[in-house]
Amino acid sequence: MRHLKRTAKLGRTFEHRNAMLANLVCSLIKHKRVTTTLAKAKAARPVAEKMVTLGKSATLQSRRLVAARLHTHGPTVQLTKEARQNWRKNDDILRILFEEIAPAFKERNGGYTRIVKMEQRQGDAAQKAILEWVDYTPPAPAEETPDAGAEAKTAEPAKEAPAKA
Numbered sequence: 001m002r003h004l005k006r007t008a009k010l011g012r013t014f015e016h017r018n019a020m021l022a023n024l025v026c027s028l029i030k031h032k033r034v035t036t037t038l039a040k041a042k043a044a045r046p047v048a049e050k051m052v053t054l055g056k057s058a059t060l061q062s063r064r065l066v067a068a069r070l071h072t073h074g075p076t077v078q079l080t081k082e083a084r085q086n087w088r089k090n091d092d093i094l095r096i097l098f099e100e101i102a103p104a105f106k107e108r109n110g111g112y113t114r115i116v117k118m119e120q121r122q123g124d125a126a127q128k129a130i131l132e133w134v135d136y137t138p139p140a141p142a143e144e145t146p147d148a149g150a151e152a153k154t155a156e157p158a159k160e161a162p163a164k165a
Contacts (some may be wrong), residue, residue, distance in 0.1 A: 028048055
């Protein structure tokens with residue numbers, strides 16, 4: 001009997017299923033919305049909710065637990081300083097979860113994601129769905145001071161005017 005066994009198998013082995021759900025949750029964290037099948041969305045939802053709950057505590061231990069569950073680590077090659085900063089800003093799943101998503105849900109006690117059903121897929125008639133964050137508004141980007149922008153604009157034409165020989 002399958003009493004108290006809630007895990008949806010999804011036709012995969014344990015390792016494959018965990019890796020697929022981790023990748024799906026990483027994509028959800030990075031892109032804020034994922035289109036997948038309904039069964040996968042229902043299986044990934046509890047994983048995403050637990051990651052946000054861990055993200056709300058913002059401790060070193062919770063970062064380690066999230067990194068272990070989502071199999072996240074840094075880039076595998078040596079990057080330049082600009083490339084590393086760009087990776088951290090756009091692709092670092094832990095930073096996005098702990099600094100953007102979890103603070104947005106600080107006052108909410110669960111129910112961080114929603115599943116929106118879509119039409120069936122053409123090839124195999126699988127029910128598609130969108131998995132997305134509920135009431136997530138990205139933090140406003142820090143605006144430049146008007147003085148700094150004016151100085152940069154006036155400095156550029158001086159650089160671009162080389163003397164012709």
